[in-house]
Amino acid sequence: MEIVVCVKPVPESETRLRVSADGTSLDPEAVKFVLAGYDESAVEQALLLKESLPGSKVHAVSFGPAPRTEEVLRAAIALGCDQATWVEAPPGPAPDPVATGRALARPIFAMPHDLVLCGKQAGDDEAGLVAAVLGELLGVPDVGFVVDLRFDVPSGRLRFRRATEGGLELWEAPTPCVIGLQQAWNDPRTAKLPAILKSRRVAIAKVPYAPEDSSAPRSVAEKFELPPPRTGAAMIEYKTPAEAAAKLVRVLREEAKVFP
Amino acid sequence: MTPTVLVVGESSGGRLAGASLEAAGTARRLAAGDGEVVGFLAGAGTGAAAAEFARYGVGRVRVVDDARFDAAPAAATAHAAAAAADAVGAKWVVLAGTTFGRDLLGRLATRWNAAAASGVTEVAGDAEGLTVRRPVFGGRATETRRLVGDRAAVALRPHAFPSPAEVPVALAIEAVGAPDIPAALFGPKRTAVETAGAGSGPGLADAAIVVSGGRGLRAPENFRLIDELAASLGAAVGASRAVTDAGWRPASLQVGQTGRAVSPQLYIAVGISGAIQHLVGMVSSRVIVAINSDASAPIFKVADYGIAGDLFEIVPALTAEVRRVRGI
Numbered sequence: 319m320e321i322v323v324c325v326k327p328v329p330e331s332e333t334r335l336r337v338s339a340d341g342t343s344l345d346p347e348a349v350k351f352v353l354a355g356y357d358e359s360a361v362e363q364a365l366l367l368k369e370s371l372p373g374s375k376v377h378a379v380s381f382g383p384a385p386r387t388e389e390v391l392r393a394a395i396a397l398g399c400d401q402a403t404w405v406e407a408p409p410g411p412a413p414d415p416v417a418t419g420r421a422l423a424r425p426i427f428a429m430p431h432d433l434v435l436c437g438k439q440a441g442d443d444e445a446g447l448v449a450a451v452l453g454e455l456l457g458v459p460d461v462g463f464v465v466d467l468r469f470d471v472p473s474g475r476l477r478f479r480r481a482t483e484g485g486l487e488l489w490e491a492p493t494p495c496v497i498g499l500q501q502a503w504n505d506p507r508t509a510k511l512p513a514i515l516k517s518r519r520v521a522i523a524k525v526p527y528a529p530e531d532s533s534a535p536r537s538v539a540e541k542f543e544l545p546p547p548r549t550g551a552a553m554i555e556y557k558t559p560a561e562a563a564a565k566l567v568r569v570l571r572e573e574a575k576v577f578p
Numbered sequence: 579m580t581p582t583v584l585v586v587g588e589s590s591g592g593r594l595a596g597a598s599l600e601a602a603g604t605a606r607r608l609a610a611g612d613g614e615v616v617g618f619l620a621g622a623g624t625g626a627a628a629a630e631f632a633r634y635g636v637g638r639v640r641v642v643d644d645a646r647f648d649a650a651p652a653a654a655t656a657h658a659a660a661a662a663a664d665a666v667g668a669k670w671v672v673l674a675g676t677t678f679g680r681d682l683l684g685r686l687a688t689r690w691n692a693a694a695a696s697g698v699t700e701v702a703g704d705a706e707g708l709t710v711r712r713p714v715f716g717g718r719a720t721e722t723r724r725l726v727g728d729r730a731a732v733a734l735r736p737h738a739f740p741s742p743a744e745v746p747v748a749l750a751i752e753a754v755g756a757p758d759i760p761a762a763l764f765g766p767k768r769t770a771v772e773t774a775g776a777g778s779g780p781g782l783a784d785a786a787i788v789v790s791g792g793r794g795l796r797a798p799e800n801f802r803l804i805d806e807l808a809a810s811l812g813a814a815v816g817a818s819r820a821v822t823d824a825g826w827r828p829a830s831l832q833v834g835q836t837g838r839a840v841s842p843q844l845y846i847a848v849g850i851s852g853a854i855q856h857l858v859g860m861v862s863s864r865v866i867v868a869i870n871s872d873a874s875a876p877i878f879k880v881a882d883y884g885i886a887g888d889l890f891e892i893v894p895a896l897t898a899e900v901r902r903v904r905g906i
Contacts, residue, residue, distance in 0.1 A: 331835065331854055335719055344719070355835055416687050416694060441835070441858070443721075444714055445696050450684025453653055459766050461651045462681040465829070481838065482677045483781040484590070484771060486830050491766035498681070501829070501836060537693045540709070541722035551868060551884030559895035562885050566867065567899050569883060574865045576844040578787065578812055578904070 319374040319469065319493070320430035323364040324422055324452070325394050327351040327386040328442040335544055342539045343411055344442070351386035353393050356437025356499060363467055363502035364435050365398045371469060377429060381405040381421040381527075382412075388522060396509035396517035403429075403523045411539055413531075415443070419451025420531035425523075427456060431494055433476070438462055438498040449498035461489060462498030580613030581669035581703075585636060586659050586686075587619045588678050592626030596741065597674030601734055602634050603742030605672040608703045616640055616666045620647040620655045625751070632749035634742050640666065640752045646764055647756075652678050654763040656685030661757035663690055663729075670708060672701075675733035683733045692729035699738035708732060716835070716858030737786060737841060782831060785814030787844045790833055790860070792818035794849020794870060794889055798826035803893045804848060810900040816840065816860075818850045834859035849889050852877030869893065 329335070329349045336345040353361070361378070368374040378394035380387045384406070391402040405421045407413065413421070426434060434456070439446030446462065453460025465486070467478040473490075480487040481500055509517075554569075556562035571577040585605040587598040594602075605615045617631040617639035628639040640662045647655055659682065663671055671686060673679045680696050687694030693707070699720075700711035708725045710732055725732070782788065789811065791804035801821070808815045816833040817826070833840055834856040845863035850856060852868070852875055860866070861880055868877040873886035885892055 329715075331716070331858065335715060343721075344715075359836070414693070415684065419684070419688065442715060444712075444716070446680050447684035447687070447694060447696060450653065450656070450681055451688045454656075454685050454688040457760065457762070459651055459653055459763050460681070460685070461653075461766050463677045479772075480677070480768075481830055483595075485781070486772040486828075487768050488770040488772065489766055489768050492762075495766065536726055537695060538724045538726055539721055540724050543720045543722075544718070545720070548880050551866075551878045551881035553873075553878070553884045553886060556885070556887075559887070559891040560899070562887060562892055563895040563899035566883060566885060566896060567903055570844065570865070570867070571903075574844075574882065576787070576865045 319367060319371050319432045321364045321367060321374060321376045322426050322429065322431045322434045323360050323376060323378050323394070323399065324434065324436040324448065325357040325361065325378055325380045325390050326354045326440045327380070327382055327390040328354040328440050331355070331441060337542050337544060341541055343542050351389065353390045354437050354440040356439060358437070358506040359502045360435040360437045360499045361394055361397055361399065362504060362506040363499055365507070366503055367433070367467070367469055375400045377401045377403065379403045379405070379422055379426060381407055381418055383407045383409065391522055392517045392520070393509065395520050396514045397507060401523070402520070403525060405525045406527050408527055408529070412443070414537045415445040415447035416451050417531055417536060419448045419455060421527060422448065423452055423455035424528060424531070425525045426452065431456070433493055434496040436496070436498050438500045446498065449496050453496040456494070456496065458494045458496060459491060460496035460498065461491060463500050464497050465501040466503060467497060467499065580609055580611040582614045582616060582667050583609045584616050584618055584659070584663045584666060584668035584671045586671060586673040586679070586682065587617055587627055587631060588674055588676060589619060589621065589624060589627035592623060594627045594630040595674055595676065597676055597734070597736040599634055599741055600736070600739040601672045601674045602631060602636050604701060604734060604739050606635050606742070608670060608672065608701070614638070616668065618659055618662045620644065620658045622648055628751055629749055633744055633746050635745040635747055637747035638750050638752065640754060642756050643753055644756045649768040650764045651766045652681035653685050654759055656682045657689060657759045657763065658756055660686050660690040669729055670703065671731040673731070673733050675735050679733045683731055687731050690729060690731065692731045693725035693727050694731045695723055695725060696733040697735050698732045699735050701732055701734070713862045716839070717862030735841060737843060782814045782816055782833070782838055782840060786842055787811050787813035788816045788833070788840050788842045788863070789813045789846045789848065790816035790818060790850060791821060791848050792850030793820040795821070798824070800890070801826055803889070807846070807893055807897045807900070810897045810904070810906065818856050847877050847881070848893060850877055851875045852880065
């Protein structure tokens with residue numbers, strides 16, 4: 319199976335967020351970028367499928383600026399992806415999800431792709447739209463919020479679950495297909511040192527950014543705000559559990575107004 | 579001139595999803611003045627859901643009565659919705675940011691050539707377009723984004739907008755056939771639904787109140803304390819990763835970075851210390867209550883109200899008090 323996995327560099331989840339000088343975005347200065355959490359699961363899922371289907375290949379693709387995009391592609395190689403393609407992003411604010419989808423679709427269209435895997439959303443903009451955009455542009459179906467993705471060899475179909483508001487749904491789909499992944503079979507693996515060292519010497523294919531990809535439609539970030547620091551919980555003082563319960567119910571009713 | 583707004587509804591068993599009603603209310607606000615709101619539904623037997631649209635002030639409902647959509651991915655519905663938006667001359671599309679709505683949005687935006695934003699918690703329109711606010715970085719920041727261009731589509735975060743009041747209007751259904759949709763989009767099929775353990779309670783993502791349990795419960799049989807408190811409040815049950823990894827509760831109930839992000843009106847964390855993994859999944863809840871034996875647990879830093887104490891004493895007392903006050 320020819321598997322394409324889309325990956326994105328995002329700030330590490332413990333990173334202290336700062337607002338840029340113009341107030342419209344995250345200040346990327348001194349931020350450590352890592353492979354997005356759900357993309358890590360997508361890479362894991364791609365590698366699990368590759369290992370279970372002899373002759374498969376995994377091609378990692380990313381869109382973004384230097385140096386972080388090249389770094390996450392090298393991380394994907396170190397984890398076990400066979401090839402990597404980097405679509406270089408222009409300087410300036412991050413393009414919106416539709417423009418990102420267009421930039422990724424261009425090289426993916428030209429490479430074999432039985433399965434295109436993305437994390438269901440990235441932990442920075444949390445848009446979760448790229449899988450659907452890719453599906454439309456590549457002319458193949460897409461399904462998001464997928465867990466437990468398997469390939470059934472006799473029928474040649476993908477089988478998976480989808481985590482929805484109503485519970486877990488069982489699905490099957492033909493290939494080619496785009497999948498927005500929520501969870502792989504396993505926790506994502508970590509790369510071993512020799513593989514990390516080797517990944518530094520692997521050639522990464524570079525694709526220049528095509529400006530028409532972001533010409534329209536688009537959205538523009540106007541403001542990026544951090545919430546006032548949480549001051550910590552108002553702790554309820556009590557002598558007996560019954561008193562604690564009564565006081566909590568009273569504040570939820572009268573102060574917070576969220577009691578049903 | 580105020581534009582025409584299309585609101586895409588999501589229904590199951592003849593009922594319009596609560597989040598779709600919030601979308602209908604917001605669409606009506608955006609079209610206030612001389613604009614018009616048109617409802618859209620695709621699937622078999624959408625008549626009852628269309629009637630519900632009319633009960634909340636959206637009388638003109640475009641319906642594609644076609645059972646193929648019921649088990650197909652949102653991608654197919656997106657094509658039909660884009661065709662409907664064109665047919666009624668809509669400028670903006672509003673939908674519920676459920677799992678279905680978000681899968682639909684990216685397709686619709688690409689196909690219909692519109693700017694798009696998901697997870698929206700505030701939206702305002704003017705002659706030039708829409709401005710949205712949405713939490714990012716797991717609720718640790720908020721961005722304001724301007725959707726530029728002639729058309730825009732937004733998916734609203736469930737519970738972020740009020741449920742509209744009933745304003746019944748006459749229902750005018752416009753039944754149309756499905757547009758020409760590539761057969762490949764009907765390739766993926768939903769074959770079954772396994773409902774999440776608890777059964778009768780509200781779904782985790784859709785609930786106004788969520789009660790979650792963590793490692794502090796010590797053993798799987800103690801999780802019934804969470805079930806009982808949730809039942810008394812009419813709340814959904816969630817769990818921390820420690821609980822789902824240990825197999826006490828199914829993975830579908832996990833709240834957090836690798837599970838589900840929730841933003842209810844009230845989130846009660848019981849025996850959960852507050853690892854960042856968990857916090858990113860619930861920190862955008864409106865009011866957070868933490869009950870934990872360790873007064874220095876990080877969960878108390880993000881909570882609005884805290885009780886430091888033995889959950890095995892506090893939780894049963896709280897369940898009893900809730901039942902007493904609610905008369906159940």
